[in-house]
Amino acid sequence: MSPNPFRRGYDTLSIQLIVHDLQPGSTVRELSYVIHAQDQDQSLVLGVQPTLEQAQGIVQRLSFETGHFSRCWEISAEHLPEDVLNQLFLMRTDLHALQLEFFQNANQSVIGCKLRNTPWTDKHLDLLNTSSAALRQQQLDYGLPAEFVEILHLAGQADVRFLLFDPDAAFLDGLPIFKDVA
Incomplete structure (x- = not known):
């Protein structure tokens, strides 16, 4: 938690694509979209979504349009x-x-x-x-x-x-x- 009581939310949010081979030597793969957040000096994993659209929806809800929780x-x-x-x-x-x-x-x-x-x-x-x-x-x-x-x-x-x-x-x-x- 931030030592500044006015600060809310995360510093940055990002999405990382993870590709898993389901069978060795096969072309069958599973895609996951990992949502990361930066909270001061700590990197956090907020969740994993099966589609990019779902991950982007979560990032948008967490970041708001203005980028601010409350001004x-x-x-x-x-x-x-x-x-x-x-x-x-x-x-x-x-x-x-x-x-x-x-x-x-x-x-x-x-x-x-x-x-x-x-x-x-x-x-x-x-x-x-x-x-x-x-x-x-x-x-x-x-x-x-x-x-x-x-x-x-x-x-x-x-x-x-x-x-x-x-x-x-x-x-x-x-x-x-x-x-x-x-």
Whole structure:
């Protein structure tokens, strides 16, 4: 399992054709299509199908059309300290240089943000002439709280586009919990 709680699914999926001779010296063969997945540094066999079409159908269902399981996450506001959460409600809404936009529903105590130009990997951010470390430092220098920036970068690396902090939402395993949130 990934140490980043926002990451879901497999890194890559592939299909391998296996040909078995049913009788030595015979031209009678059995074909199998093995579905492989890459999960970080581990290669997995997800299944074997008798036809290429069936194997392709499974790969398509697992990878989805966009390649993403979900680009919008609603997580508990308790993943941030109360003072940090309050500070976010006072932020400017448009921070394009920091690859971030805020929006809120103050009546429901929900603060959300749109992460721009995800995934926040060095390879992708290089296209913007920056790096993940440089973006993180710019966000901290601007005054974004370190606890928030850490969650932002986990989400950004996982290609999350919208992140909502809601007091009624579920906890996300792997993130710290601050019990002082009202």
